[in-house]
Amino acid sequence: MAKAARQDQPRSSVWLEGTAHRRRGGGQPSGLDRDRIIEVTVRLLDAEGLAKFSMRRLAGELNVTAMSVYWYVDTKDDLLELALDEVMGGMRLPDPDAGEDWRDQVRALAREYRTLLVRHPWVSALVGVFLNIGPNSLAFSRVVQRVVRRTGLPAKRMTSTISAVFQFVYGYGTLEGHLASRATAGGMSVDEYFQQALSAVTAAPQAADVLKESREIMAARGGDTVAEMLERDFEFALELLIAGIEAIVTREREAEAEG
Numbered sequence: 001m002a003k004a005a006r007q008d009q010p011r012s013s014v015w016l017e018g019t020a021h022r023r024r025g026g027g028q029p030s031g032l033d034r035d036r037i038i039e040v041t042v043r044l045l046d047a048e049g050l051a052k053f054s055m056r057r058l059a060g061e062l063n064v065t066a067m068s069v070y071w072y073v074d075t076k077d078d079l080l081e082l083a084l085d086e087v088m089g090g091m092r093l094p095d096p097d098a099g100e101d102w103r104d105q106v107r108a109l110a111r112e113y114r115t116l117l118v119r120h121p122w123v124s125a126l127v128g129v130f131l132n133i134g135p136n137s138l139a140f141s142r143v144v145q146r147v148v149r150r151t152g153l154p155a156k157r158m159t160s161t162i163s164a165v166f167q168f169v170y171g172y173g174t175l176e177g178h179l180a181s182r183a184t185a186g187g188m189s190v191d192e193y194f195q196q197a198l199s200a201v202t203a204a205p206q207a208a209d210v211l212k213e214s215r216e217i218m219a220a221r222g223g224d225t226v227a228e229m230l231e232r233d234f235e236f237a238l239e240l241l242i243a244g245i246e247a248i249v250t251r252e253r254e255a256e257a258e259g
Contacts, residue, residue: 013131014078032064034072034082041083042120049181050122055079077130084126085134091116093139096146103242105147110169110238113140117173121181124174152249161248165241172234179226190226 040061045053055076059066073079091112094105117124132141148161183193201207223229 013133014073014081015131015133032062032068032072037062037069037072037079038082038086041079042086045083045122046120050080050125053080053122080126081130081134084123084130084132085136087116087120087123088132088134088140089136091136091140093143094147096143096150102147102150105150106165106242106245107238109140109144109147110165113166113169114173114176114234117170118177118180121174121177124170124177127170151245152253153245154252157248157252161245164244165238168237168241172237176230194226 037058041053041058044058044061048057055066055069058079059069062069069079073082092108093112094100094108096105132138144162144166145158148158148165151161153161179193180190183190186193186196188196202211221229221232223232
């Protein structure tokens with residue numbers, strides 16, 4: 001088994017160590033393969049979360065011994081990195097060469113990333129841990145860069161623009177995923193959980209002033225369900241970002257013309 005990395009060293013990657021597709025020779029349990037292991041890993045992570053995931057729990061679900069799993073992966077971290085890249089492949093990516101408006105493609109990418117984070121809440125805890133250089137992660141990054149390049153922004157603004165859009169989506173999708181997870185853990189729908197949480201906050205004296213000030217905002221927000229409220233907020237915030245990109249492109253072009 002691979003040695004644990006020192007805490008002061010950056011984490012390596014299953015994709016760098018040549019083990020992403022390697023299998024150990026001889027003695028593998030019958031009826032088990034890496035694709036099956038990754039599939040069950042994703043299912044367990046979706047159902048039970050990252051904190052409860054273990055190689056022993058996975059082995060039990062596969063009806064094999066924990067050591068049997070290590071015929072196919074060296075460490076738990078390697079398996080988590082493989083699972084992360086697996087779900088990244090579930091996003092539908094636009095074709096930057098299709099001639100579509102870049103605005104529509106930015107919207108499509110943002111919505112797909114948000115859906116990923118909500119559907120798999122454990123993803124947000126892992127994307128900053130690993131190098132994310134698996135084939136699906138790289139495909140997503142490549143499309144994002146090519147689409148943002150089509151906005152007309154100069155190269156020096158590319159990374160800032162990508163950060164503005166996709167760190168917003170990361171934060172929004174992460175919180176939305178946490179909300180769904182808490183509701184599920186409590187055996188409630190998201191709407192039931194929201195109402196319970198709102199009742200609890202309303203009863204807290206220290207929150208009275210804030211709630212009074214926000215009541216008008218909440219009423220104007222609209223939406224009969226939490227899902228509708230979240231959707232409206234996300235879409236409007238995304239439009240603000242797109243409008244900001246458009247404004248910066250115009251400003252840069254005007255400055256270039258004047259210069």
